Amino acid sequence: MLLRQSVNSSLFSVAGLIGAPVQDPQERDIGRVVDVVVRWDRGVYPQVSGLIIRIGFRRSFVHVEDVADIARRSVQLGSTKVDLSDFERREGEQLLHKDVIDHQLLDVDGARVVRAADLYLAHVGSRYWVVGVDVSFVSFLRRLLPAGMRSRATAERVLDFASIQPFGSPGAPVLLRRPHRGLQRLRPADLADLLEDLGRPERRELLSMLPPESAADVLEEMEPDHVRLLLGDVPLGQAAALVAMMEPDEAVDALRDLSAADRTDLLAQVPDARAAELRTLLEFPEGVAGGIMTTRIVVLSTHETIRDALDKVRAQRRESDVDGLVVIDEDGRLVDDLSLADLIDNEPDTSVGDVIGPPYPGTVRPDAELDEVVEQLIGNRGSSLVVVDGEHRPIGRILADDVVDALLDSDTERRWPWQLRGPVS
Numbered sequence: 001m002l003l004r005q006s007v008n009s010s011l012f013s014v015a016g017l018i019g020a021p022v023q024d025p026q027e028r029d030i031g032r033v034v035d036v037v038v039r040w041d042r043g044v045y046p047q048v049s050g051l052i053i054r055i056g057f058r059r060s061f062v063h064v065e066d067v068a069d070i071a072r073r074s075v076q077l078g079s080t081k082v083d084l085s086d087f088e089r090r091e092g093e094q095l096l097h098k099d100v101i102d103h104q105l106l107d108v109d110g111a112r113v114v115r116a117a118d119l120y121l122a123h124v125g126s127r128y129w130v131v132g133v134d135v136s137f138v139s140f141l142r143r144l145l146p147a148g149m150r151s152r153a154t155a156e157r158v159l160d161f162a163s164i165q166p167f168g169s170p171g172a173p174v175l176l177r178r179p180h181r182g183l184q185r186l187r188p189a190d191l192a193d194l195l196e197d198l199g200r201p202e203r204r205e206l207l208s209m210l211p212p213e214s215a216a217d218v219l220e221e222m223e224p225d226h227v228r229l230l231l232g233d234v235p236l237g238q239a240a241a242l243v244a245m246m247e248p249d250e251a252v253d254a255l256r257d258l259s260a261a262d263r264t265d266l267l268a269q270v271p272d273a274r275a276a277e278l279r280t281l282l283e284f285p286e287g288v289a290g291g292i293m294t295t296r297i298v299v300l301s302t303h304e305t306i307r308d309a310l311d312k313v314r315a316q317r318r319e320s321d322v323d324g325l326v327v328i329d330e331d332g333r334l335v336d337d338l339s340l341a342d343l344i345d346n347e348p349d350t351s352v353g354d355v356i357g358p359p360y361p362g363t364v365r366p367d368a369e370l371d372e373v374v375e376q377l378i379g380n381r382g383s384s385l386v387v388v389d390g391e392h393r394p395i396g397r398i399l400a401d402d403v404v405d406a407l408l409d410s411d412t413e414r415r416w417p418w419q420l421r422g423p424v425s
Contacts, residue, residue: 011132011158012072014096014119022053022075025068030082031055033075036096036121038130044162048121048128051075052087052095061087070121070128096130104202105133105164106194113197120158132158188214192221200233207234216245219254228257231266240269243278249294249402252281289373290366292406293387293396298325302335302353306346309338323384326394327356333392337361363388366395370406377403 014036022031031053038046050063053075060083068078094100096119107114120132135158186194191210195203195218207215207230219227219242231239231254243251243266255263255278263282267275277295284290298312313322325343327336336356346355362380364373366387376385377400387396 011120011122012070013134014121014130015101016072016118017070017075017121018097020074022051022062022077024077024080026080027076030077031060034059035098037061038094038096039092040094046094046130046161048130049093053082055082055084058084059087060084064128070123104198106198106206107135107159107163113194114159119161131161133161133164134158188217189221191218195230196222196226200229203230204233212241212245216242220246220250224253224257227254231258232262236265236269240266244270244274247294248277248281248296249292251278252291255282256286284366287370287406288366289364289368289370289385289387289398290396292370292373292402293366293398294402295396297386297394297397298322299394300325300327300338300352302327302329302351302356304352305348306343306350306352306355307348309343309352310348313340313343323397323399326361326386326397327352328394331391334361334363334386334388334394337386361386363392364398365390370403373398373403374407 017033017036020033021029022033024030034052034054036048037050037052039049040046048064048070050061051067051070052059053062054060062077062082066077066079066081067075069076089095100119101116103116105114105116114133114135116133117136118134119130120134121128122131191206191214195206198206207218210218219230222230231242234242243254246254255266258266267278270278281290281293281295296316298309298316300309300312309325313325316322322340324340325338326334327338329335337360338352338355342355362376362382362385364376364385364387366389368376373385377398383400385398386394387398389395
């Protein structure tokens with residue numbers, strides 16, 4: 001902000017303002033501040049539209065234009081006329097003390113969930129704006145002090161409100177701005193961490209803000225227990241759509257954590273072809289190659305060209321990432337495994353049969369144990385393995401990161417292959 005210095009000097013606490021006296025032009029007390037009303041749908045920094053003050057037994061609204069000055073310890077009105085009718089919230093309005101303080105907020109810049117211990121207003125020009133949120137524990141303790149001492153306490157950790165993403169709906173704890181470009185900057189892993197830190201209502205709200213493809217990517221990064229809870233929280237149709245968009249191996253991991261009844265109900269909502277694919281993978285137990293492979297593979301024949309291969313890669317990338325392309329013979333048996341670099345290094349009209357050759361891909365059977373998968377991956381020095389059936393036909397692919405995830409989920413006492421080789425001389 002260009003007026004940073006003047007803003008810092010004019011900051012005052014919303015929590016410190018609650019309960020402060022409201023005075024008429026003759027400096028006579030007429031009531032006390034109950035809350036601060038803002039409109040959250042206008043710009044990055046919410047603008048104060050008025051105050052709720054208690055006059056006797058009534059909670060009345062005072063428009064900000066009728067306020068002469070909002071100070072740290074009191075509010076000065078510019079007129080003796082006050083509408084004594086009870087306050088009624090209008091669409092788009094938020095109450096800072098009731099709706100925001102003590103509620104969860106998303107710090108997009110810091111990629112973390114915070115809880116608002118306090119909010120800070122600044123008088124810039126002729127307007128009052130919400131410019132900061134205090135997330136320190138000290139500020140929470142400060143609110144336990146007598147009202148006269150709150151305003152003298154200093155802010156400990158104040159975040160720029162431009163980086164804040166709140167949750168909820170108008171009239172409930174706290175409005176989620178639509179859209180928020182900050183969310184688009186976060187990686188799926190960051191969003192997964194945020195979802196795991198949020199409460200269940202806020203988690204559903206954030207998930208509904210993401211495009212379905214992005215939401216599926218985020219679920220792939222979450223811990224299985226959190227995925228299970230999230231799939232149970234959202235409507236069945238939405239849960240099925242998310243599972244259908246996930247990588248098959250990640251989707252199967254999520255389905256395994258559901259009860260048999262919930263898994264059956266969910267798969268009934270998934271498109272038939274994808275549901276059949278997932279049911280096939282579910283037949284393999286955890287801890288074997290078939291249980292961690294993805295069945296989304298790009299298959300080429302030896303008579304196709306590099307141009308054909310590139311077209312297949314483009315088509316596949318609409319659904320998932322492509323790590324490589326398996327090449328089969330006329331009987332469907334695996335011949336080779338081409339990398340994306342192989343496609344770039346050759347002319348479009350080059351035949352796939354002219355490109356294949358040693359070194360040949362590492363393979364495993366779907367019933368191979370995890371130790372064997374790790375050994376093959378290390379020995380092959382590649383980023384993936386091709387899973388083949390008894391006839392050496394490719395049925396899936398295992399990526400290195402899937403192996404790592406499987407190892408992390410397995411027994412911590414497992415003897416990993418590199419632990420068996422003894423000290424390095």
